[in-house]
Amino acid sequence: MPDKNFNHPSLFVAACLATLIYVPIAQHLLPSGEEGGWRAGPFAELGGAIAPADGKAWGLAANRELKRRLDNVERQLEDVSHVRSLLLPSVQWLLTSTAGIGNESVYPGREDWLILRQGFDYLVGPSFLEPIFLERRRRSASAWRPVPEPDPRPAIFDFAHQLAERGIRLLVLPAPTKMMVHPEALYRPRVESTPAPSEAAGGAPALDNPSFASFRAELEAGGVDVLSVAAILRQAQAETGVEQFLRTDSHWSPAGVEVAARVLADTIQQLDLPFNGPGVTWRRQQRTVTGVGDLERSLGLPGWRPLYTPQEVDVKRVVTGSGRPWQPDSRAEILLLGDSFTNVYSQPDVGWGRSAGLAEHLSFYLKRPVDRLAINAGGASATRRRLAQEMAAGKDRLAGKKLVIWQFAIRELAVGDWELVQLPASLASNLAQPRFSSLRSD
Amino acid sequence: MVFSSHLFCFYFLPLALAVYYALPWRLKNLGLVGLSYLFYGWANPAFVLVMLFSTGVDYVCGLTLAGHRPWDRDPVRKLEGNRRSRRQRLALAVSIVTNLSLLGFFKYFNFGVDSLDTMLATMARLGWAPADLGFDSVLRVTLPLGISFYTFQSMSYTLDVYRGRSAALRDPIDFACFVSMFPQLVAGPILRFNEVAEQLRQRTHSLSQSARGFAFFALGMAKKVLLANPCGKIADTTFDAASVSLVDAWYGVCAYAFQIYFDFSGYSDMAIGLGLLLGFHFPKNFDSPYRSQSITEFWRRWHMSLSRWLRDYLYIPLGGNRRGKTRTYVNLAVVMLLGGLWHGAAWTFVIWGAMHGLLLAAERLRGGEAATAHLPRLLRIALTFVLVLVSWVFFRAPNLEVALAYLGSMAGIGEPQPQAALLGGLIYQPYYLLTFTIAALVTWAAPQTWDVCRHLSWPKAWGCLVLFWVALVAMETQGYNPFIYFIF
Incomplete structure (x- = not known):
C-alpha cells in the first residue's frame, strides 16, 4: 500500500540505484587516462579456460582453480576500485586524526606513536605454544591455503642440528616488538585500574607473550643460544631517555640497533668461539636522516595534509678506515640471517640511510667481518630458503662459518610459518636441484 | 559473497x-x-x-x-x-x-x-x-x-x-x-x-515496495558496517587476549553482544529488503531481543525464524507441553541443546544451548516467569541481559578453556597479566567508545528497522540514504568486515 506521506518513492529508489551503479560505471565505462569505453578489469580473468597448474581440468582441481580466480576477481575489484582509492586517504585521515583509528595492520597509539597490529597481537594474544593455539593455526588452512607450521621449535632445532653437523653454532635473536620496549606508546593509565605494565613487573620490562619464557628455556636446554634484547632496550631507554624504536615505523631506532648490536657482540664474545680470521677496525660517521615510517605509509594517508611529522634520527654509518661503506664479507666466520630489522639502516630504499644496520654495528663492535643474508618481510623461513637455494646453486654461504645468527621479528613466533628447510648435504650435491625453487613472500 | x-x-x-x-x-x-x-x-x-x-x-x-x-x-x-x-x-x-x-x-x-x-x-x-x-x-x-x-x-x-x-x-x-x-x-x-x-x-512489485526494500537494506547495512564491525573489533581484541581485566572483560562481552545482534539483525534486515525488491515478503527475524524481561521472552524476540522452526518442527513433534511437566522441560532442554549444536559444531555451542534450555525450563517451572518477575522492569531487562551475556561467552570463545578463563575474568578471579593493561589503549579509543554508546542507544532506545520502514516519509528516506552512503564509504575503506553467521 503506498504511503501517503511519501510521494514519489521513485526518487528514493533512483537515488539508491544511482549509488549502486555509479561505482561500476566509474570503474568500467568512464574514461580513465588514455583508455575509454568498456574495460573488463579483473573480470577478464574469468574469460580463459580452466587449466590448473597440475593440468587437471576437471573435478576438484578445476574447482580449486575456478575458486582461486573468483577470489582474485573479488579482491582485485576492491583493490583497483576508483571510488576506494578516491575515498580511502581522506577517510583514513579523518578517522586517524579525529577518532584515533588506524587500519587492519596499524594502530595509532599515544601522541604520534604508531603500533604494528601483529606486534600488539603477539604481546597480548594467547600463548603461542599452547597446543590449542597451534592447532587452531593449523586448522586455518583450507583447500586454497596451505597448512602452516605454527610451532617454531622443530624448525629452529632442525636448523641448529644441520648447522651443528657442519660445526657451526646457532644463536637466535628475536627482534622485539615496539610495545615490549615502549608500552607507553599505547598504554593509558586508568586511575582505578592495574598499575602500568612496567611497574607491575617491578620496573623490569617483562612484557612478553606468556609462552616466550618456556620457549627460550626449551631452546637453551636443547643447545640453542637465544638472545632476547627487549629488557636491555627498555633499560637503555630508561637510562638515556633515547627512544629505542622509531615512532611511526615498526623497527628499532638507530640507538636501538646499536644497543642490540653491542649486546649481541658481547654475547658472541662470551661464547668463546675459536675465530681465526683477521680482525678489522671500522670507524663510524654520524649522519642525520629524516624519514617516514613504514607504519605511516601503511595507513595510506593523503599527502596534502600529513598527520605525522617525518622523524629525524642520527644514524652512525660504519665505514672502513678509508671511508668506504661497510660491506658484508662472504669469507667471514659469522653469518647474520635476518629480516628488515637487520636491513632497516642498511638499505637506502627503506628510507633510513645505509651502512648503519645490525650487521654493520655488530662488525664494528666485534672488530670482525660479518656476512649478511637478510630479506625484508622474510618471515620465519625466507632466509633459510634463500640460504638453501644459494648453497644448492654452488654458493656455499656456510663455508668457513663458525656462528650463524638468526634474527627474526619476535612476532613471527605467533604468526610465522616455520617450515623445515633442508640445506644441501654438501657442495658435492651442488648439481642437485634446490628443494625450494622459488621464494614465497610471507 | x-x-x-x-x-x-x-x-x-x-x-x-x-x-x-x-x-x-x-x-x-x-x-x-x-x-x-x-x-x-x-x-x-x-x-x-x-x-x-x-x-x-x-x-x-x-x-x-x-x-x-x-x-x-x-x-x-x-x-x-x-x-x-x-x-x-x-x-x-x-x-x-x-x-x-x-x-x-x-x-x-x-x-x-x-x-x-x-x-x-x-x-x-x-x-x-x-x-x-x-x-x-x-x-x-x-x-x-x-x-x-x-x-x-x-x-x-x-x-x-x-x-x-x-x-x-x-x-x-x-x-x-x-x-x-x-x-x-x-x-x-x-x-x-x-x-x-x-x-x-x-x-507484486511496486515502487513503494522497492523503496521500503532499499530502506531496509540501507538500515541493515548501517547496522552491520557502522555498529557491528567496530563492536566486533572490541570483542575480538578482548576475547583473543591471553588475559583481560574485569572491566575489559565485561566491556568486551557487551561489545560482542552488540556485534552479534547488529551483525545478524542487520543481515536479516538486508535480506528482508532484498526480498521486497524482488517482490517477496519475508518474516521478521528480530524484535529488539535485548529488551526482553526473561529468557522465554528473549527467545520470542531473537532469531525468530529459527525459534519458530524449532517450535513447529521439533518441539511440537516431540510432544511440546502436552505430555506433562517433566516431558515439557525435557523437550525444552533437548530443543535448545540441538539449537545450540545447530549454531556450531563445538562443545561451547552445546553448553550455550544447554544453558538456555535450562533457563527456559526453569522459567517454565515458575509458570513462564523469570525468577526476577517481582523486580522493576528495568532491572528485569538488565538481569536478563546479564544472563544472555554470560551465555554469549560460550558462543564467542574458541574453546571451553578460553570461555572459562574469560568468565573467570568477568568474575574478577585471578590477577590479569601485566600486558592485559595494554588492551585499554586500543579498545577505549574514542571511536570505539562512541560506537559502543550508539550501539547501546540503538539497542534500548531507538525504533526498530521494521517500524521505521513500515511507512516511509521523506525525512526517513533521507536518513536512510545518508546512512547508506556512510555505510558504503565505511565498507569501502575499512578492512575489518567479518560476518558471524556466515559460518553457521
Missing part, C-alpha cells in the same frame, strides 16, 4: 535487479535461481552441487508425498487427513535423512573426529585404552556456505507437504527458487515453505 561487500553491492545487486526486472513474469523465478546459484557458487563452485542434490531429493520427495508425477497436468492438492501411506512416510524419511546427513557430514564431521580423538587420548592417559588408539584424521571437511539454513528450509517443505499444510510444487524451478533464493540463503530468515508458497507463484 556477503551483502556488505564491494562485489555484492556494486556488481551483483545491480546485475540481479537488472536481470530480474528485464525478465518476463514466467521467467522471473528461473532468473532468480540462476542468480542465486551464481551468488552461492561464488563462495565455492563445488558447493552448488550439494545444494542441487538437496533440492533434487526434496523436490522428488515432495511430489512422491503428493502422489504426483512431474508430467501430470492436474494441479497438486494438499494432503488431507492424518493417515499417510508407507510410501509417503518413506518419502518424508528420505528427505529428512538426506538433509540431516548432509548437515551432519559437512557440519559435524570435524567435530565428531576431534571429539573422538580427545576422548581416546583421555582414555589413554587414564590407562583405559592403548596410547596408539587415537587417529589423526587428515580429512578436514569444509563447511558449505549456508547449509544450516537451506537444509532446514528445504526440510520444512517436505514436512509441510506431509502435514497437509501446503501443496507440493510441481514446477522444479519454483522449488529451486524457494531453496536457493539468494537474499536469505546464507543467513536467513529461515523460511517455512507455507510462508512463501503463494509468493512463488504470484507476487
Whole structure:
C-alpha cells in the first residue's frame, strides 16, 4: 500500500540505484587516462579456460582453480576500485586524526606513536605454544591455503642440528616488538585500574607473550643460544631517555640497533668461539636522516595534509678506515640471517640511510667481518630458503662459518610459518636441484 | 559473497535487479535461481552441487508425498487427513535423512573426529585404552556456505507437504527458487515453505515496495558496517587476549553482544529488503531481543525464524507441553541443546544451548516467569541481559578453556597479566567508545528497522540514504568486515 506521506518513492529508489551503479560505471565505462569505453578489469580473468597448474581440468582441481580466480576477481575489484582509492586517504585521515583509528595492520597509539597490529597481537594474544593455539593455526588452512607450521621449535632445532653437523653454532635473536620496549606508546593509565605494565613487573620490562619464557628455556636446554634484547632496550631507554624504536615505523631506532648490536657482540664474545680470521677496525660517521615510517605509509594517508611529522634520527654509518661503506664479507666466520630489522639502516630504499644496520654495528663492535643474508618481510623461513637455494646453486654461504645468527621479528613466533628447510648435504650435491625453487613472500 | 561487500553491492545487486526486472513474469523465478546459484557458487563452485542434490531429493520427495508425477497436468492438492501411506512416510524419511546427513557430514564431521580423538587420548592417559588408539584424521571437511539454513528450509517443505499444510510444487524451478533464493540463503530468515508458497507463484512489485526494500537494506547495512564491525573489533581484541581485566572483560562481552545482534539483525534486515525488491515478503527475524524481561521472552524476540522452526518442527513433534511437566522441560532442554549444536559444531555451542534450555525450563517451572518477575522492569531487562551475556561467552570463545578463563575474568578471579593493561589503549579509543554508546542507544532506545520502514516519509528516506552512503564509504575503506553467521 503506498504511503501517503511519501510521494514519489521513485526518487528514493533512483537515488539508491544511482549509488549502486555509479561505482561500476566509474570503474568500467568512464574514461580513465588514455583508455575509454568498456574495460573488463579483473573480470577478464574469468574469460580463459580452466587449466590448473597440475593440468587437471576437471573435478576438484578445476574447482580449486575456478575458486582461486573468483577470489582474485573479488579482491582485485576492491583493490583497483576508483571510488576506494578516491575515498580511502581522506577517510583514513579523518578517522586517524579525529577518532584515533588506524587500519587492519596499524594502530595509532599515544601522541604520534604508531603500533604494528601483529606486534600488539603477539604481546597480548594467547600463548603461542599452547597446543590449542597451534592447532587452531593449523586448522586455518583450507583447500586454497596451505597448512602452516605454527610451532617454531622443530624448525629452529632442525636448523641448529644441520648447522651443528657442519660445526657451526646457532644463536637466535628475536627482534622485539615496539610495545615490549615502549608500552607507553599505547598504554593509558586508568586511575582505578592495574598499575602500568612496567611497574607491575617491578620496573623490569617483562612484557612478553606468556609462552616466550618456556620457549627460550626449551631452546637453551636443547643447545640453542637465544638472545632476547627487549629488557636491555627498555633499560637503555630508561637510562638515556633515547627512544629505542622509531615512532611511526615498526623497527628499532638507530640507538636501538646499536644497543642490540653491542649486546649481541658481547654475547658472541662470551661464547668463546675459536675465530681465526683477521680482525678489522671500522670507524663510524654520524649522519642525520629524516624519514617516514613504514607504519605511516601503511595507513595510506593523503599527502596534502600529513598527520605525522617525518622523524629525524642520527644514524652512525660504519665505514672502513678509508671511508668506504661497510660491506658484508662472504669469507667471514659469522653469518647474520635476518629480516628488515637487520636491513632497516642498511638499505637506502627503506628510507633510513645505509651502512648503519645490525650487521654493520655488530662488525664494528666485534672488530670482525660479518656476512649478511637478510630479506625484508622474510618471515620465519625466507632466509633459510634463500640460504638453501644459494648453497644448492654452488654458493656455499656456510663455508668457513663458525656462528650463524638468526634474527627474526619476535612476532613471527605467533604468526610465522616455520617450515623445515633442508640445506644441501654438501657442495658435492651442488648439481642437485634446490628443494625450494622459488621464494614465497610471507 | 556477503551483502556488505564491494562485489555484492556494486556488481551483483545491480546485475540481479537488472536481470530480474528485464525478465518476463514466467521467467522471473528461473532468473532468480540462476542468480542465486551464481551468488552461492561464488563462495565455492563445488558447493552448488550439494545444494542441487538437496533440492533434487526434496523436490522428488515432495511430489512422491503428493502422489504426483512431474508430467501430470492436474494441479497438486494438499494432503488431507492424518493417515499417510508407507510410501509417503518413506518419502518424508528420505528427505529428512538426506538433509540431516548432509548437515551432519559437512557440519559435524570435524567435530565428531576431534571429539573422538580427545576422548581416546583421555582414555589413554587414564590407562583405559592403548596410547596408539587415537587417529589423526587428515580429512578436514569444509563447511558449505549456508547449509544450516537451506537444509532446514528445504526440510520444512517436505514436512509441510506431509502435514497437509501446503501443496507440493510441481514446477522444479519454483522449488529451486524457494531453496536457493539468494537474499536469505546464507543467513536467513529461515523460511517455512507455507510462508512463501503463494509468493512463488504470484507476487507484486511496486515502487513503494522497492523503496521500503532499499530502506531496509540501507538500515541493515548501517547496522552491520557502522555498529557491528567496530563492536566486533572490541570483542575480538578482548576475547583473543591471553588475559583481560574485569572491566575489559565485561566491556568486551557487551561489545560482542552488540556485534552479534547488529551483525545478524542487520543481515536479516538486508535480506528482508532484498526480498521486497524482488517482490517477496519475508518474516521478521528480530524484535529488539535485548529488551526482553526473561529468557522465554528473549527467545520470542531473537532469531525468530529459527525459534519458530524449532517450535513447529521439533518441539511440537516431540510432544511440546502436552505430555506433562517433566516431558515439557525435557523437550525444552533437548530443543535448545540441538539449537545450540545447530549454531556450531563445538562443545561451547552445546553448553550455550544447554544453558538456555535450562533457563527456559526453569522459567517454565515458575509458570513462564523469570525468577526476577517481582523486580522493576528495568532491572528485569538488565538481569536478563546479564544472563544472555554470560551465555554469549560460550558462543564467542574458541574453546571451553578460553570461555572459562574469560568468565573467570568477568568474575574478577585471578590477577590479569601485566600486558592485559595494554588492551585499554586500543579498545577505549574514542571511536570505539562512541560506537559502543550508539550501539547501546540503538539497542534500548531507538525504533526498530521494521517500524521505521513500515511507512516511509521523506525525512526517513533521507536518513536512510545518508546512512547508506556512510555505510558504503565505511565498507569501502575499512578492512575489518567479518560476518558471524556466515559460518553457521
